Amino acid sequence: MKELCVSTTNSKLKFEILNNKKIALIQVNINDLSNLTDAQKEHLVITELQVTGDNFHHKGLSFVNTSPGANLTYLTHEVDQLTNGKLLKITSQDPKKRLVVTNYYQLFDQTAVIRSWVTVENISNENIGLEYISSFAITGLNQGSDPLANYATDNLLYTPHNNWQAEAQWHKQTLKEAGLDYQTDRIDDQQNSSKRINITNNSSWSCAEFSPSGILTNTVTNQTAIWQIENNGAWHYELTDSSNGELLSLRLSGPEELDNHWWKNLAPGESFTTATAAFCEVSGNYERALQEITKYRRLIRNKNQDNQKLPVIFNDYMNGLMGDPTEATERPLIDAAAKTGCDYFVIDCGWYSDGYWWDSVGDWLPSKKRFPNGIESTIQYIRDKGLTPGLWLEIEVIGIHSPLANQLPDSWFFKRHGKRIIDCDRYHLDFNNPDVRSFADKIMKRLIEEYGVGYIKMDYNITTGIGTEQNSDSFGDGLLNHNRAYLKWLDHIFEEYPELVIENCGSGGMRHDYAMLQRHSIQSMTDQTDYVRNGNIAAVGSSVVTPEQCAIWSYPLQNGDSEEVIFNMINAMLVRIHQSGLLNHIDDKRLNLVVEGIRVYKTYREKIPTLLPIWPDGLGHLDDEWYSFGLANNSELYLAVWHGVGSEVTHELSLEQYGTIKEVTQIYPAPISDLNAHFKSYENTIKFTFNQSKMARLYHISLGN
Missing domain, CATH: 2.60.40 (Immunoglobulin-like)
Structure with a gap:
């Protein structure tokens, strides 16, 4: 056997190259599995990979013992020194020598979290169908030093549930309570169970039902594992058992065929790279793990002034104009926002439509009825008051009643079974089409260069369903192609306009993944309209998003009292302040509480990116x-x-x-x-x-x- 070890100040990975050249992951940080038997180590695979037509040695639906994943053999490895850590690359191949698989593990000096992704290359002369590829695979999770520890009863699983206006609601239960009730006293004929605890997200709201993360705490060994998947669409993770029920396994991935309708035809010479994932194991509880992944999230995102300086945003929507902006109603709000000490002023939805705006969006031209002097006049008024102006935009959709809907070709839109997909009276643009990206470029150019905005609230209120059939091998492949094309388009926009701030919003927090938040400096966490419930969400928002990216509404009511204003302000004062409400309609005493809150916030806001939740x-x-x-x-x-x-x-x-x-x-x-x-x-x-x-x-x- 040969050992392969790589480490930084805070993280450590150790592998064994077994006698049959299989690769076993035997240590992640504090979790050392070196004392497992040789037979158990056979199950410590680093990649699960299922190819169409290959035998699948599993029981039930889980992605354990995939083929050829379970039989990949070591070829080479190399370690690159990075400015803030190391990058380990392990190359293996399948027994039939059709595929070369490269596992990438990025270790950081500043955190115990390890980033992982996998590339698969077809070196054969035939097409190969990919059904599943793990971004990260580990077996022996939270094992500790006790080989007989009962993972079913000793491990608490924390799962972050999401709902519109009810984001980041963590539920905890033992694995036994979650259904993985299989581990026994190691009877001789025990096999792997058929049960998996699977958390899956379909469609293009990456956080529609769950955040793409999880936490597992072993209450006996005091070990905690935490993970996240970094994809802005479909993803999947599962916990199940391995090694005849003796060991606990975790598999993280982007989309796959069984759960996400993803299948990829890999032609000769082609390669495919998975979504990135992050994982670590630490001593301590869930809070210790969340602090560690907070450090990691700060390391991987784009550096910018917005989430270092934490300017205060005023947005006219929530418990304010509620999608009915006009030049006349905006000006007194702009005055109030300037008076209270805000830094940005954002005109939210409705600025482009004379009437009902939802199903007519698409051309993004300002309404002359709402802004008779032109929206440029109002934007200049914002600047004259010392504020950076912003506009609301939902660039991935075209309303079914937009004039563009019948002018644009079907090739611009998501389609299944020959029909355009309609969701909530909108069609969904496919950013894999270069004409769509060019169209979006022109819109951004007009808003930034002609209208003079420095802030875009980029909303996303519909979903695609399972994907599109256009230019894809499967519906899920079409969705993934769009997701990745949209990310590349975002990168292009930020390169073109480096000072621009784009807020990530998906009906609030329905797309707060770290594929998006590597790029965006700020995330709208929720659309919750009840300020008391908004406080509940504010208190946990930093478990899924860094505090300095987590924007929470503060919206004093017209007929509230002082305690209501204070509650509203405190909801946002340890994260990003999204100020709203009709501030021009509240009395001086309550308005002064808003002024005081923002003034106090400014005394410590630049510390927030350095503090841990x-x-x-x-x-x-x-x-x-x-x-x-x-x-x-x-x-x-x-x-x-x-x-x-x-x-x-x-x-x-x-x-x-x-x-x-x-x-x-x-x-x-x-x-x-x-x-x-x-x-x-x-x-x-x-x-x-x-x-x-x-x-x-x-x-x-x-x-x-």
Whole structure:
């Protein structure tokens, strides 16, 4: 046997080249499987690859023991030194010498998270059908030093559920509770189970039902694994058993045939590269793992001023103009946004249509009825007030009642079974078509160079279904081609306009994957219109998106009170402020609370990209009565505490795990005029007394050793 080891300051991978030249992944960071038997190590494959027509040695539907994936043999490897880590490349081939497979593992100096992807090349003289390729495969997950540990009962699986206006709702359960109830006392005739815990996303909302991530904590070994898949469309991951039920396996991938309608015909000389995935195992709980992947997310995204400086965005939509902008209604809002200290002003949907705007979108020309002096006049007014102007755009769709709908050829659109796909009164453009990309270029050029906008809110309110048949080997292949073409188009736009900020929005947070967020500096996290529930989402948004990319609405109501304004502001003050609401219609006392909140935010906002998220109350859910979220380093902690709806007026939080409390200061609202909220600190615990529902406060806590 031959060992292959690569490591950085924070991460480590170790492989064994077995006597039969199969490659076994025997260590990821703290999880060392070196003591497994030779027979068990046969199952520690690094790639699952299923080819049409090859024998599939599995039981049920899982992607374990694929063919030729289970039989790939080692050829070569190399390690490249990068500026911030290392890149390991392992090359293998299938027994029939038709395919060459290269596994890429990127290790970073600053984090324990490891990035992984796989390239498959057809070196034969025949077409080969690809049904499944893992982006990352590991067996022996969270195994620890106890070979008899019961993975079914000892592991807690955290799954991030999404719904429109209910994003990042983490549910936890043991693997046994999730259905993987197979491990026994190792009876001699035990085989692999037929059960898999599979989390799958179809269509083009990458986060339609789940975020493309997961967490697994072993409560006995105190190990936690965390992962994410980086694709802006369909993806799949599954947990199942291997080695006759002895070991736990995780498989991460982009789209595949069984679950996502993806099949790829690989012609001689062609190659295919999977979606990237990220994975790590650390000592500690879910919070420790989320902090580690926060570091990773910061490392892989494009560097820009927007998510370093964290300008405050005003957007006219939420609990404001709600898609009915006009020159007359915008100007007083622009004045109010400037007065409160905002940095951007965004005109949201409706600016291009005289009336109902939903099903007529497509040409993106401003309505003369709404803006009789031309939208350029309003945009210039925004600039004159010292704000950067922005416009809402949904560039991937054409409304069925748009004049363009009947002028453009079918080849521009998603089609299945010979028909254009219609979703919610819109057709979906296919960015794999170069004419579509050219069309989109012209729209962006007009908005940026003629109208003078510096910010685009790029929304995405419909989905494609399983894909398109045009220029593809399968429906899923057509969707993947579009997804990748759209990403390349985004890269082109950012290269052309490096100062432009493009907000990623998909009916809120329905596309917050890190294929998109490597490129976008800011993510609209939710369209939640209830400010109390918005707080619940704000408190967990940084579990799926870095805090400095996580935009949360703050929208004071016309007929609210001071506590409602404070609650609204605190929802956004540890992430990105998406200010909205009809600020020109609220009284001076409540408007001054908005001004104060933004002013306080500006005193620490540039620290946010350096701090790590914490959840002293755990990962909360919609309608929790008490919940909290914070950002911390070794010396200080910013903490938001919310009391939603309920009768419990007191709440205690232990902060012992973060350090010794030296001083607690309420920083918003100013405590000098606040008689309704009280706190008392003792022995690294803070007792909060909020004597009514729907209250929130923001604190700064100094920490010592």
